[in-house]
Amino acid sequence: MPELSKNQETLLRSLYTRHGRKKHNLCVCEGLRCCREFYASRPDLIEFAVSSSDFDSSRLPGPDFMVVPADSFRKISSTIETQGVLIVTRKPDFLSPEEAPSAPFILVLDRISDPGNFGTILRTAQAAGLNEIWFTEGSVDPFNNKVIRAAMAVQFTLRLREFSSLEKVSEALSRFHYGTVYRTDPHFGKNIFREKNIFDRSAVILGSEGDGAGELPDSIPLTIPMPGNAESINVAQAATVILFEYVRTLNLP
Amino acid sequence: MPELSKNQETLLRSLYTRHGRKKHNLCVCEGLRCCREFYASRPDLIEFAVSSSDFDSSRLPGPDFMVVPADSFRKISSTIETQGVLIVTRKPDFLSPEEAPSAPFILVLDRISDPGNFGTILRTAQAAGLNEIWFTEGSVDPFNNKVIRAAMAVQFTLRLREFSSLEKVSEALSRFHYGTVYRTDPHFGKNIFREKNIFDRSAVILGSEGDGAGELPDSIPLTIPMPGNAESINVAQAATVILFEYVRTLNLP
The missing domain is CATH 3.40.1280.10 (SPOUT methyltransferase, trefoil knot domain)
Known part of the structure; x- marks a missing residue:
């Protein structure tokens, strides 16, 4: 099972800032339902996924989670009541300005x-x-x-x-x-x-x-x-x- | 100008809990726009109003504010980015269960x-x-x-x-x-x-x-x-x- 490195921890924290997201072209998806919806639509964008040791990983099959102790997870989470799961993802490509919209x-x-x-x-x-x-x-x-x-x-x-x-x-x-x-x-x-x-x-x-x-x-x-x-x-x-x-x-x- | 007493400060804090609101039959309205809307509709319910020393009271004419230093206000506020104004109010009376609704x-x-x-x-x-x-x-x-x-x-x-x-x-x-x-x-x-x-x-x-x-x-x-x-x-x-x-x-x- 892979382990979360110090560098990844530092990277994660920086992604809670606009500057960090821009610099790395990455962002953070957090919470069970949100990660589930993300994983169902764009698993190709995943950089890495982290879960807390008290998270039941059968609730979100698929991502290869790095498991960290519950205390450590709370420190890297952006929410007070964490659900014990987050995914670091690449941002999708922006549309070319020339590409015509098809929406009504x-x-x-x-x-x-x-x-x-x-x-x-x-x-x-x-x-x-x-x-x-x-x-x-x-x-x-x-x-x-x-x-x-x-x-x-x-x-x-x-x-x-x-x-x-x-x-x-x-x-x-x-x-x-x-x-x-x-x-x-x-x-x-x-x-x-x-x-x-x-x-x-x-x-x-x-x-x-x-x-x-x-x-x-x-x-x-x-x-x-x-x-x-x-x-x-x-x-x-x-x-x-x-x-x-x-x-x-x-x-x- | 009236001053916020220790008792009022303790009371205020208790009103951020369900138990405290029930015990005292009071609650807290916070933020400029929210206090303004409240004051326009039910000024009769006001128990007391508190503002921060850096709040421009001309923005909400009417309530007789107790002014406290900005530091102290941040401590009694329930929000991280306080707008410097809050009102402690009585809860309105509940409707009698016999009173028929008129809504469609x-x-x-x-x-x-x-x-x-x-x-x-x-x-x-x-x-x-x-x-x-x-x-x-x-x-x-x-x-x-x-x-x-x-x-x-x-x-x-x-x-x-x-x-x-x-x-x-x-x-x-x-x-x-x-x-x-x-x-x-x-x-x-x-x-x-x-x-x-x-x-x-x-x-x-x-x-x-x-x-x-x-x-x-x-x-x-x-x-x-x-x-x-x-x-x-x-x-x-x-x-x-x-x-x-x-x-x-x-x-x-």
């Missing part, structure tokens, strides 16, 4: 910095059958360990693209013939439940909870009606309403 | 134990205009400080009722003439986007993410179609789809 619409996340929100949106998009998510600089790193946990590792199979600004997003949308651009707004705009053909070669931009989406000329404001007169809903909830409004239009049996 | 449908949360999910569901329900939420024993305490933060303090205005079991929920639903009971299931059941009159004197039960909703005789399974073949979505996302499917049926302008 594109969800654009503009500077969403909360890891839980960002990850939950990715997970929900995958469930809704949308595989193309774009995001702008100023967003949290999609391969941050907290984002991976919240997303249940779906970022390893989704098509993610990063842009330096909304203007660059807009240019790419035109180039790929996504003609209509909606910008969500908590207070006014077209009612998402009444607007027709929202998801037909379009993009929907969601902004950070504090500031909302950035301005973009010619974008159409889109709003989710809130009869309870709340100030707003959480951005991951707004994304969910949009994504499942799309699912509703599919008219599934 | 009732959302039932069955043993949802994650504070973030529980709070987000409350906040989203309030935004959707639904004011009646029932929950079963085994759920997180709705007045847990993490739940209050995630809910932006809407639990102080919603109508919350706790039941010891789903059977007791079922009895109460019959008594108040809520005839149809839906039980959400991630895998099968009536398609939420096709079923008619879901929100007409009914109840929709959501279960914990691990186990799903408990069994209940005569309940109708209800499912959210997921074209992406995901195992499931987060329970707060499922609640959001249901709540905004309700909003859609209102046909707002």
Whole structure:
């Protein structure tokens, strides 16, 4: 059975920082369910896997775990209540900027910095059958360990693209013939439940909870009606309403 | 300016535990936006308010703050990145079991134990205009400080009722003439986007993410179609789809 080296331990810790992930092009997937989902989709990306001596490895057959004492595992884990299993993985290759999207619409996340929100949106998009998510600089790193946990590792199979600004997003949308651009707004705009053909070669931009989406000329404001007169809903909830409004239009049996 | 006493400091710490909240019938609302929302809706419930010496009190006019040094504030705060403001409040009175609900449908949360999910569901329900939420024993305490933060303090205005079991929920639903009971299931059941009159004197039960909703005789399974073949979505996302499917049926302008 292989043993975790001092170098690997140091490497692991560095992967909890953005700098470390960038330097090594690696990231950490942690927790039973998250590792299971990851292993089911992208086992080819595994660099090494570590489990705690009190982890029952029959719960996750497949990876060749390095087993470390429970005390040592707690020290390399990023969570307080560890589940005793983590996988260090390579990041998937980014898409070439020339590769055209095939999705009916594109969800654009503009500077969403909360890891839980960002990850939950990715997970929900995958469930809704949308595989193309774009995001702008100023967003949290999609391969941050907290984002991976919240997303249940779906970022390893989704098509993610990063842009330096909304203007660059807009240019790419035109180039790929996504003609209509909606910008969500908590207070006014077209009612998402009444607007027709929202998801037909379009993009929907969601902004950070504090500031909302950035301005973009010619974008159409889109709003989710809130009869309870709340100030707003959480951005991951707004994304969910949009994504499942799309699912509703599919008219599934 | 009043000063925080040792007794108040001890009291505050105890309110981060379920036992302490029960004993004192008090709870803690923390963070600028959460305190602001709370103060706008139920200022009558305030026991005392504390701010950090580096908090700009013009950002939250109203409460008579006890100002403590920034170092001391960090010690009484429950969060790592404190915003320098918290309010100790009485819990609102529970509804009498005889008081009939007026809501078109009732959302039932069955043993949802994650504070973030529980709070987000409350906040989203309030935004959707639904004011009646029932929950079963085994759920997180709705007045847990993490739940209050995630809910932006809407639990102080919603109508919350706790039941010891789903059977007791079922009895109460019959008594108040809520005839149809839906039980959400991630895998099968009536398609939420096709079923008619879901929100007409009914109840929709959501279960914990691990186990799903408990069994209940005569309940109708209800499912959210997921074209992406995901195992499931987060329970707060499922609640959001249901709540905004309700909003859609209102046909707002």
